[in-house]
Amino acid sequence: MKETAVRNPSVAVDLAARPASEARSKATLRQLLGPLQVLISPLVLLLVWEGAARAGWIETKFFPAPSTILAQFWTMLFTHGFWVDLGLSLQRLLIGLLMGAVPGLLLGLAMGLFRPIRIAFQPLIAALYPLPKIAILPLILLIFGLGEMSKYVIVAIGVFFLMTLNTFAGVMSIRPIYFDVAKNLGASRWQTYFTVALPGALPGILTGLRICTGLGLLLLVAAEFVGADAGIGYRIWWSWSVFWVEPMYVGLAVIAILGFAFAYLIDFAERLLFPWLRNPSR
Amino acid sequence: MTTEPKVIVRDVERTFDVRRRAFRALEGVTLDVQRNEFLCIVGPSGCGKSTLLRMLGNLEKPSSGLLQIHHESAQRPLSAMIFQEESVFPWMTVAQNAAYGVKITGTWRGPESQRRVDELLEKAGLSRFRDFYPHQLSGGMKQRLSLVRAWATSPELLLLDEPFAALDEQNKALLQQELVKLWEEYRSTVVFITHSLEEAVLLGDRVAVMTSAPGRIKEVVSVPFERPRALASLRRSGEFNQLVTGLWESLREEVERARAAELRALAGRVPETASGGAR
Ligand SMILES: Nc1ncnc2c1ncn2[C@@H]1O[C@H](COP(=O)(O)OP(=O)(O)O)[C@@H](O)[C@H]1O
Ligand SMILES: [Mg+2]
Numbered sequence: 001m002k003e004t005a006v007r008n009p010s011v012a013v014d015l016a017a018r019p020a021s022e023a024r025s026k027a028t029l030r031q032l033l034g035p036l037q038v039l040i041s042p043l044v045l046l047l048v049w050e051g052a053a054r055a056g057w058i059e060t061k062f063f064p065a066p067s068t069i070l071a072q073f074w075t076m077l078f079t080h081g082f083w084v085d086l087g088l089s090l091q092r093l094l095i096g097l098l099m100g101a102v103p104g105l106l107l108g109l110a111m112g113l114f115r116p117i118r119i120a121f122q123p124l125i126a127a128l129y130p131l132p133k134i135a136i137l138p139l140i141l142l143i144f145g146l147g148e149m150s151k152y153v154i155v156a157i158g159v160f161f162l163m164t165l166n167t168f169a170g171v172m173s174i175r176p177i178y179f180d181v182a183k184n185l186g187a188s189r190w191q192t193y194f195t196v197a198l199p200g201a202l203p204g205i206l207t208g209l210r211i212c213t214g215l216g217l218l219l220l221v222a223a224e225f226v227g228a229d230a231g232i233g234y235r236i237w238w239s240w241s242v243f244w245v246e247p248m249y250v251g252l253a254v255i256a257i258l259g260f261a262f263a264y265l266i267d268f269a270e271r272l273l274f275p276w277l278r279n280p281s282r
Numbered sequence: 283m284t285t286e287p288k289v290i291v292r293d294v295e296r297t298f299d300v301r302r303r304a305f306r307a308l309e310g311v312t313l314d315v316q317r318n319e320f321l322c323i324v325g326p327s328g329c330g331k332s333t334l335l336r337m338l339g340n341l342e343k344p345s346s347g348l349l350q351i352h353h354e355s356a357q358r359p360l361s362a363m364i365f366q367e368e369s370v371f372p373w374m375t376v377a378q379n380a381a382y383g384v385k386i387t388g389t390w391r392g393p394e395s396q397r398r399v400d401e402l403l404e405k406a407g408l409s410r411f412r413d414f415y416p417h418q419l420s421g422g423m424k425q426r427l428s429l430v431r432a433w434a435t436s437p438e439l440l441l442l443d444e445p446f447a448a449l450d451e452q453n454k455a456l457l458q459q460e461l462v463k464l465w466e467e468y469r470s471t472v473v474f475i476t477h478s479l480e481e482a483v484l485l486g487d488r489v490a491v492m493t494s495a496p497g498r499i500k501e502v503v504s505v506p507f508e509r510p511r512a513l514a515s516l517r518r519s520g521e522f523n524q525l526v527t528g529l530w531e532s533l534r535e536e537v538e539r540a541r542a543a544e545l546r547a548l549a550g551r552v553p554e555t556a557s558g559g560a561r
Contacts, residue, residue, distance in 0.1 A: 177367055177369050178369070178371060180336075180341050180363075180365070180369075181365070183340065183341060184339045184340060184341055184361065184362065184363045185359065185362060185382075185383055185386045185387050185435070186340075186359060186360070186386070186387055187386045191386055195382070195386070196371070199371070199373035199374075200373070274373070275415065276372050276373050276415040276416075276417060
């Protein structure tokens with residue numbers, strides 16, 4: 001955008017980088033389709049796999065052809081059990097995410113904004129964060145039993161640390177001058193929170209959310225392997241124990257699709273809700 | 283009406299801890315800013331101008347000394363500052379940025395305030411960019427937006443830190459006029475930092491010259507010209523040129539001293555006087 005655009009209205013209209021509202025419809029389509037490009041390389045892989053399986057180059061007992069898996073997927077779509085598994089896993093994942101992300105967000109913001117809280121919590125978080133959360137799964141199962149709560153909790157714990165650290169980093173990366181602007185104008189603590197700290201930390205928060213869905217899925221599947229009698233993770237484990245690999249691959253595919261769908265949704269929401277994030281001024 | 287100054291600065295000192303050592307940025311600064319005065323401050327870079335202004339804007343505290351600012355009307359915010367660096371919020375549109383000051387200072391009065399914000403946006407040439415985000419604007423436009431954000435609040439004390447340094451000549455001239463008009467209309471007190479001596483004499487009732495670091499007020503010069511002033515005709519007057527030349531001499535001494543100090547610091551115990559505005 002040229003400085004000259006300002007005093008010459010006719011030029012301004014032509015040259016103007018589009019205001020968010022006007023270009024939305026066109027941009028929305030591109031935003032919708034853009035992420036689908038990532039499908040290209042998996043599709044190529046599947047084609048090679050299919051060919052190799054049909055040619056008998058790979059052991060189909062372990063690596064059934066994608067078409068076989070797809071057929072299995074299709075029949076499973078019409079079973080009640082599949083939807084129960086999917087529904088349960090989704091519910092566990094979403095509740096766990098919520099239970100972990102909200103407190104993590106609040107603590108991260110507080111750590112970024114208030115020195116005493118930072119000093120109190122930073123060492124603790126730093127010490128606990130690298131601990132692989134799967135390692136405490138037995139403890140969680142012991143405390144919360146085999147019911148739903150243990151699944152929520154293991155997902156929530158993993159998500160909590162990630163969210164705390166990413167939000168904290170997000171707040172710390174805000175240029176101090178933005179706080180100066182608010183302070184000079186006499187903004188209250190809450191005003192500063194909502195007009196500077198929260199929006200300024202959004203890039204960090206969204207990064208956190210993206211990683212969190214991945215980690216949440218991982219922890220959930222692990223928990224369902226050992227401590228559940230339903231759910232996608234349980235189904236994968238069960239397929240192994242009865243040595244019937246097709247449903248196992250269906251389970252893996254569902255997990256992959258879930259991971260992809262979450263990443264896609266977050267990306268899409270981000271572009272729609274926070275258009276400035278894609279092009280932050282430095 | 284009292285004749286008490288709007289701002290009283292007495293013997294103010296400000297030291298920073300730079301790598302565990304006390305670095306004195308300001309020393310014995312004494313200065314009055316009269317009510318409704320337009321005061322310009324010039325000084326070599328790194329002499330503490332921004333630090334002094336930040337103190338007036340409640341962003342920095344003096345290490346010692348007295349600093350008093352009178353807040354007269356609850357209807358108007360005490361101060362609004364325009365920063366040297368880029369300071370508009372990337373997460374707000376032009377319109378939101380422009381209204382931010384008025385909303386946050388609690389002086390928002392509905393449509394009346396909106397009209398004022400719109401009017402200022404128009405004057406700053408930003409009307410048709412209302413729905414844009416800052417990353418879609420040029421540097422000059424962003425700076426103009428931060429002017430609008432501060433001006434819209436009609437503060438009692440308007441603090442400007444080299445606000446026009448990044449603007450082209452035409453925009454600068456337009457906004458200088460606009461600033462003077464606002465100042466006359468709203469009866470604000472203005473403290474204006476600039477490195478342009480012509481600008482200081484064009485705009486100011488008085489011009490304060492600061493010494494090189496640690497900064498003090500070296501002298502304060504009154505500007506005798508009637509308003510409205512126009513740069514073109516001022517430039518033709520001998521008195522104007524004399525004034526600018528006098529300031530220039532005064533400042534040159536300080537710049538040379540600052541350079542000598544930098545050289546000495548470089549040669550001797552390394553970075554004690556790490557001046558140059560590194561923040
Ligand atoms: N927060 C700070 N911490 C350490 N040093 C600072 C800080 N703020 C300013 N200084 C130092 O104080 C001196 C004056 O800075 P500043 O007020 O920005 O000067 P000016 O605006 O006149 O160029 C500089 O040497 C700068 O490095
Ligand atoms: Mg400065």
